[in-house]
Amino acid sequence: MASAAAVRIDHVHKSYGRAGDGRPVLEDIDLEVRPGEFVCLLGASGCGKSTLLGLVAGLDRPGSGTIEVPGGRPALMFQEHALFPWLTAGRNIELALRLRGVPRAERRAEAERLLELVRLGGAYRKRVHELSGGMRQRVALARALAQDSRVLLMDEPFAALDAITRDVLHEELTRIWAETSLSVLFVTHNVREAVRLGQRVVLLSSRPGRVVREWVVDLPQPRRIEDAAVADLSVEITTELREEIRRHGRN
Structure with a gap:
């Protein structure tokens, strides 16, 4: 029997352009978010993070594959307050x-x-x-x-804020997540933000976006952005991210 999931993404592909010769944005994405889990989706600009979030939100449809949100339509928060x-x-x-x-x-x-x-x-x-x-x-x-909704999708919601305000909102989001037991899928390109907030960090390759690697962040909350353990894991993830960007540059 399949395990319960708040979000289930199964072999999702997405391309833009004319059928047959469209440019692939996402390729064979498999990802699950468990109930009450905080997952951060990380990758270089243009790797398809926001596209994937839009597909989960129901704002667009995948070219192939399936996306299931068993608890109903998720809530969505953008970078701009709107x-x-x-x-x-x-x-x-x-x-x-x-x-x-x-x-x-x-x-x-x-x-x-x-x-x-x-x-x-x-x-x-x-x-x-x-x-x-x-x-x-x-x-x-x-x-x-x-x-x-039991699922909250967040598309770089703090990217436009100054560092101090962002730090305060990290604390507030962690508190609200703990109080509400929401499942959160959080898109960011900021590695330290991902490590500070997430229980798991999932890295997408440069376009087309594929799941390259994921890390379980087994650090107690609340965390600080300057914590040594946060910094150490951030360095490891950043090294992998840079290698992905280099590979993209050679393609």
Whole structure:
């Protein structure tokens, strides 16, 4: 009997262009994310990480192979917050609740609960322009959580933030993941970020993207970006990533 999986990707291929002569982006991807697992997907720019995340989210279809998310449609968080500037923080979250079918009378309380979860209590009435970059990403995370999915897909959500804000949000995401037992598939090109956050780090080759190697990160949480063990594993993964980039350059 197949083991339970929150996300199951089986022999997935994806190409863009005309049928028969399209350029392959992903080739024979096999990957599972277990319930409650935090998996980081790592690779050089253009290796197909975001393409794969979009396929899992249902935004596109694979050319061949199958993708299963048994618990239903996953929630998705992008690098850009994509908040509606004419709505308050709370109303942005309520919109996701409305689309989920939450009754109007219950939306305000649930939006405020989610803002508390991301440590933005009291920000319900704030407009987007009144929020810092880190606060906007917290609201975007709360809106993703409002979809009530057991799977959270994150596409480089902290890449545009400064180092200190990113460090704080790493701590917050780790805390929320521990509190909610979500399954997380997190795309990044930052090796230390992957090692700090993930229980597993999966490396994709340069285009076409294939699963080259994966590492189990057997380090206790919470972790710090500057921890010696995080640094040591990051060096090992970076060496492998550089070799993949070199191989791509020779092709």
